[in-house]
Amino acid sequence: MPKRAVNRERPTLPSRSGPKPTPKNDLEEARARLHVSAVPNCLPCREKEFSDIFGFVESKILDGTGGCMYISGVPGTGKTATVKEVLKILEAERDDGNLQDFKFVEVNGMKLTEPRQAYVEILKALTGKEATADHAANILNKMFTVPAPRSSPVVLLVDELDLLWTRKQDVMYNIFDWPTKEMARLIVLAVANTMDLPERMMIKRVASRLGLTRMTFQPYTFRQLEEIVASRLKGLQVFDSDAVQLAARKVAAVSGDARRALDICRRSTEIAESRTEDAGGEAVVSMSDINAAVEEMFCSPKILAIRNLAVQEQLFLKAVVAEFQRSGIEEADFCKLYDQHQTLCRFEGIHVPTMTELSAICYRLGSMRLLLTEPGSRDLSMRIRLNVSQDDIMYALRADIPS
Amino acid sequence: MVKNNHQEDANSLRNHVKVSEITSHDRRSNLTPTKRTIATPSKFNSQIALSPSLLESRIASPRKHKLGISSPKKTPAKKRIAPSAAKPSLVDPDFNPLEETQRILRLRISQVNKPPVISGYEKERKQLYDLMKRTATTGESNSLLLIGPRGCGKSMLIQRVVEDLHSDVAVKENVQLVQLTGLLQTDDKLALREITRQLKLENTVGDRVFRSFAETLQFLIEALKKGDQASKPIVFILDEFDLFAQHKNQTLLYNLFDVSQSAQTPICVIGVTCRLDVVELLEKRVKSRFSHRQLYLFNKLTLSQYRDLCRSYLTLCSDFPDQDFADTWNKNIQCLLGEVSVKDILERQFSLTNDVRGLITLLTYPICQVNAAHPRVTAADVVTSFKLISTDTKSAMLHGVSTLELCLIIAMKHLTDIYDGEPFNFEMVYSEYQKFAQRRSGMQVYEKPVVMKAYEHLQTLELIKSHAGGGGAQVQKEYKLMSLLVHPSQILDAIQKYPGCPTEIKQWASQSIC
Numbered sequence: 001m002p003k004r005a006v007n008r009e010r011p012t013l014p015s016r017s018g019p020k021p022t023p024k025n026d027l028e029e030a031r032a033r034l035h036v037s038a039v040p041n042c043l044p045c046r047e048k049e050f051s052d053i054f055g056f057v058e059s060k061i062l063d064g065t066g067g068c069m070y071i072s073g074v075p076g077t078g079k080t081a082t083v084k085e086v087l088k089i090l091e092a093e094r095d096d097g098n099l100q101d102f103k104f105v106e107v108n109g110m111k112l113t114e115p116r117q118a119y120v121e122i123l124k125a126l127t128g129k130e131a132t133a134d135h136a137a138n139i140l141n142k143m144f145t146v147p148a149p150r151s152s153p154v155v156l157l158v159d160e161l162d163l164l165w166t167r168k169q170d171v172m173y174n175i176f177d178w179p180t181k182e183m184a185r186l187i188v189l190a191v192a193n194t195m196d197l198p199e200r201m202m203i204k205r206v207a208s209r210l211g212l213t214r215m216t217f218q219p220y221t222f223r224q225l226e227e228i229v230a231s232r233l234k235g236l237q238v239f240d241s242d243a244v245q246l247a248a249r250k251v252a253a254v255s256g257d258a259r260r261a262l263d264i265c266r267r268s269t270e271i272a273e274s275r276t277e278d279a280g281g282e283a284v285v286s287m288s289d290i291n292a293a294v295e296e297m298f299c300s301p302k303i304l305a306i307r308n309l310a311v312q313e314q315l316f317l318k319a320v321v322a323e324f325q326r327s328g329i330e331e332a333d334f335c336k337l338y339d340q341h342q343t344l345c346r347f348e349g350i351h352v353p354t355m356t357e358l359s360a361i362c363y364r365l366g367s368m369r370l371l372l373t374e375p376g377s378r379d380l381s382m383r384i385r386l387n388v389s390q391d392d393i394m395y396a397l398r399a400d401i402p403s
Numbered sequence: 404m405v406k407n408n409h410q411e412d413a414n415s416l417r418n419h420v421k422v423s424e425i426t427s428h429d430r431r432s433n434l435t436p437t438k439r440t441i442a443t444p445s446k447f448n449s450q451i452a453l454s455p456s457l458l459e460s461r462i463a464s465p466r467k468h469k470l471g472i473s474s475p476k477k478t479p480a481k482k483r484i485a486p487s488a489a490k491p492s493l494v495d496p497d498f499n500p501l502e503e504t505q506r507i508l509r510l511r512i513s514q515v516n517k518p519p520v521i522s523g524y525e526k527e528r529k530q531l532y533d534l535m536k537r538t539a540t541t542g543e544s545n546s547l548l549l550i551g552p553r554g555c556g557k558s559m560l561i562q563r564v565v566e567d568l569h570s571d572v573a574v575k576e577n578v579q580l581v582q583l584t585g586l587l588q589t590d591d592k593l594a595l596r597e598i599t600r601q602l603k604l605e606n607t608v609g610d611r612v613f614r615s616f617a618e619t620l621q622f623l624i625e626a627l628k629k630g631d632q633a634s635k636p637i638v639f640i641l642d643e644f645d646l647f648a649q650h651k652n653q654t655l656l657y658n659l660f661d662v663s664q665s666a667q668t669p670i671c672v673i674g675v676t677c678r679l680d681v682v683e684l685l686e687k688r689v690k691s692r693f694s695h696r697q698l699y700l701f702n703k704l705t706l707s708q709y710r711d712l713c714r715s716y717l718t719l720c721s722d723f724p725d726q727d728f729a730d731t732w733n734k735n736i737q738c739l740l741g742e743v744s745v746k747d748i749l750e751r752q753f754s755l756t757n758d759v760r761g762l763i764t765l766l767t768y769p770i771c772q773v774n775a776a777h778p779r780v781t782a783a784d785v786v787t788s789f790k791l792i793s794t795d796t797k798s799a800m801l802h803g804v805s806t807l808e809l810c811l812i813i814a815m816k817h818l819t820d821i822y823d824g825e826p827f828n829f830e831m832v833y834s835e836y837q838k839f840a841q842r843r844s845g846m847q848v849y850e851k852p853v854v855m856k857a858y859e860h861l862q863t864l865e866l867i868k869s870h871a872g873g874g875g876a877q878v879q880k881e882y883k884l885m886s887l888l889v890h891p892s893q894i895l896d897a898i899q900k901y902p903g904c905p906t907e908i909k910q911w912a913s914q915s916i917c
Contacts, residue, residue: 013602013626013668016635017576020542028541036694037544037666075691110657110688111624113591113617120617160688163652193687255691259664263694270533297695301550305679308701311754338890351751354795355890361755368552369680379868379888387680 027269027283030238034229034266036259039081044231045224046082052215053086057187061090061102061153066179066186068210070161072195073217076257079191082217083157090155102153109163115171118164122156137174147183154186161192162201169206176209219256222248228258229265238269238283243290250294260297268293302388305368306396312353314397316361317370319344321390334362335380500728501778504719508770511716512763524560527698531564531673534696535638538671539568539578542632544663546672546693548644551700553677554758560700561640561675579637585646591655592616594647595623602626602637624658630668637670644674648684656685660692702757709753713762714740717770717780735779742782748789764792797889800864801897806908807849808857809901810836813912815867815887816894826870826884829858839911846907855881 023029032038043050053069060067073079093099105125107118119136123129131139156175158164164171179186194200195216198207220228225248233239244265251261268289276283306317319341323332326340338358345352353361359376362384366373372385386393537543551557569575581601588594596612599619606613606622614622639659641647647656659672674681685693704712717736723729739745752765768788769780801809814835818827833854840848849857861867862885870884878884898904898912 012634013604013630013637014579014635015633016542018573020632021540023541032541032543035543036664039666075688110652110654110661111620113620113654117617121621257691259691260695263696267694267696274529274533296697301679301697301699304699305552305701308703308757310702310757313756335890342892350754353755354793355893356796357755357793364553364756367677369678377865379865380890381868381886381888 026236026238027273027285030233030236031266031269033232033236034262034269036262038232040231043078043081043085044227045220046078046217049078049082049215049217050086053083053189054089056213057086057090057155057189058099060187061099061155064153064185066153066181066184066188068176068179068188068190068213070198070210070214071189071191071217072193072197072214074193074219074255074257076255076259077217077219078258079217080159083189083191087155087157100152102155104155104157106157107159109158109160112163115164115166118158118171118175126154140178141174144178144184144186145181151183151185156186156188158188158190161190162194162197165201169203172202173206173209176206180209220252220258220261221256222252225252225256225258225261229261232262238272239265239285240287243268243285243287246287247290247294250298254298264290264293264297267296302370303392303396305370306388306393309365311350312357313361313365315344315348315350316341316358316365317386317393318397320371320384320386321393324386324390331383331385333380334359334382334384337362337384338380498724500723500725501773501775503724504728504732505770505773507719507723508717508773512767512770514763523703524556524700527700528560528564530698531560532567535564535568535578535671535673536571536574538636538638538669539574542636542669544669544671545696546660546663546674547696547698548674548676548681548693549698549700550676550679550681552702552758554756554760555700555702556759557675557677557700558642561673577635579635580640581637582640583642583647585641585643589646591650592619594650594655595619598639599623620654620658627662627668627670631666632669634668637668639670639672641672641674644676645678645681645684647674648681653686653689657689657692660689663694664692704753704757704759706750706753709757709762710740710746710749712759713749713766716762716766732779739780739782739785744782745785748785752789752792765789795893795896797866798893798897798900800866801889801894802901804861804864805857806905807854808861809898809904810839810908810911811854811857811861812866812887812889812894813908814839816889816891816912817914819887820891824886826886828884829855829881832858843907843911846905 023032053071056067056069071079071083087104090099090102091104094101103126105122107121109115109118112118112121116133116137119133119140120131123131123136123140126143127139129139158175161172164175166172175188175190178184179188190210198210202210222245226244229239229244229248233244247261247264247268251257251264254260265285268285271289271292272283272285275289306314309317316337319337320332322344323336323340324330327336338355341358342352359379362371362373362382363376365371369387372387374382374384376382531547531549534545534547538545549557549561565580568578579602581598583594583597588597595616596619599612599622600607600610604622604626606619612619647653650656659670662668663670663672678684682690682693682695682697714736717739718733719729721729740749748765752761755761765785765788768791769784772784773780801812804812811832814832815827818831818835819825833851836854837848840846858867859880862869866887866889867885868888870886894912898909
């Protein structure tokens, strides 16, 4: 057996050949800045949340005590980015010598294969040792409960907290129990999506240890989204100001997710580029580009899909609608649909497909999820439902609309 | 007789080859209209059009060895010379044009070779190409979903784009491709192993990947995190993307999308799926990290494009070694496609499915029928092929059951009619059968165990199925509730064609309620 030639510490990926080209024009520069990964140094519109978290962590470090904070909010509202920014400032302070030494550990529930791996990750970040989950839990327990002088405070960020849920909730319990220990000096920042997670999922003794220091990140309003985009584009004249507002309003109406707003703006720069490719000259992203990008990202393709189906497939959808209207129930047996389809075919004067062909059609529509079907082994007694509204089907199949 | 005719056909074709050798060059100059349309696919602004010359060139060289055709006389080099320099029959005395035709056509329909060139989807192709190229050159991370019904050319589009990317050396050097399939990588563990294997990371030795699942995940995340704008971009292609969304917690998708949304190794995640509602399958946090770029592909073929496609699948192209044979063949195909019955069948097939796969299924049988005794594709072949495709499998199955079993099926049909779709059990069927056999016919009345055997045979054929709420395993088999899985029209259809069906049974079957 070959010996493991494994460099455990530094896994690397091959690097690219040749340097990366620098952005050629304003549009490309804007695209690079609008990428979600290009997090700015100072997050706009989250000043209050920033100062709250900063105050909390700083005071705990200064006091030499431990504590928990629960941060919630829908995805894309800047939770993780804000927390990381706080820690970045604190680390800068520490390096300047204005603040006592502390360690920052980060665990993300989604990046673990199972909840107990959290122990392994925390231990690895604190001491660099590798251990099994049980062993790591023991070491950590000892570390936080046995008083050790001169130990520095630890700030633990637990992202995607809901995934650390287990039946006995021992992982959550431990994480929130350690800060209450006198000697631990552990500050836990727990981040999750739902506001009522402690009440809904946690048993009482865990929720009680989590405490009441909570913070909610509200979805961005359209003004805030506009400001975020504007702050990233500072100094560049590529966007029509109304265009940014349109994108911000569209996103704020749906989710208030900053990632979506940035993605839409980035996509619209691409559209603008391809639009002005032939014409030449400086491209400015206009309202129509934003509109095209929004359409592309939010539109439902189902009507287009129905229009591009084969004739018999369209007829089958009509048969489903007809059968639903006849029976008044939004579910029908395949057997009944076959009869209905036969009638429609005779009515239209086209060949009646055999049962085999029709079931193939049915499965094809099922695989696209225009229909919801049961497993094919149920055959004639298979129940079929629509995954589109009946109005959509009738609208898509109306003859007077050019496809 | 028929065989003789065919042989004559073949001979005449060969003779024709020899006679018309002299005129071959003239012929080539005035090409048939078919070819002209093929040469300029843009003319019929089709969504998908084959360009046979490209198809041919692919077939010509690389597959040779794999197919085991290693006869030195058929080397590609000679082939290229053949049509231009000398008369083929002189160069290659035992070159069999028919065999060659067969090989070419079979390779086309079996899609062993690269899929045909597409001239549709221009916009989509450009968008996909731009996206992947930007990842390779500027190190921009992206994610995209390619959505379209089965058989509309999603994988083909990706394959073409990847080929285009690889043709540019500067881009090729700067991109790493990782291809995963939801059907093979059924859980995150297997997928992660496959990723580290394809990336050739340090924890792989040869084709084996070490470390446990949790370690592999951390290792991969760490590796991706270590990378920055200077590291080589990776393009992940996730085939059957909807199956990845069914993994536990969607860990893999979360991590891939998270890397694409943060300043780590530049990656481009491309998901390929046929489900239109795939974005709704994603968890909220995964969905937020996905950039919501979606490309939709649909079958936009029109009937005339479908016909052209059919023609381009069947015609031989201009670099076929034996040009005269090719000309005759193509003329024959032209005639074939002009026939009413073939037109009708193409239209019917098109009305059933408008994708290319349906066409290929239809053409498989005629192409496989071509041999020395039957040297050309006839309309009858196409008709037979369509008949084979569209046979109703259940009535075909009913042709093979015994008379007693047929009687039982009819009895069940009556029961279903009378009780309006309610399930039945064996006793009911048996009494129904007895009523018929004793009163109306002079047929032998079988005893109960024999009938039971027939009943169980029908059950194994899955012509009847135990009813969903029909009791558990405790119920005796005579009283188990069953329902019939044959449609009345199929029964009537089968009885019409049942060999030697007694008249009483026919009458009994056609009575609506007895």
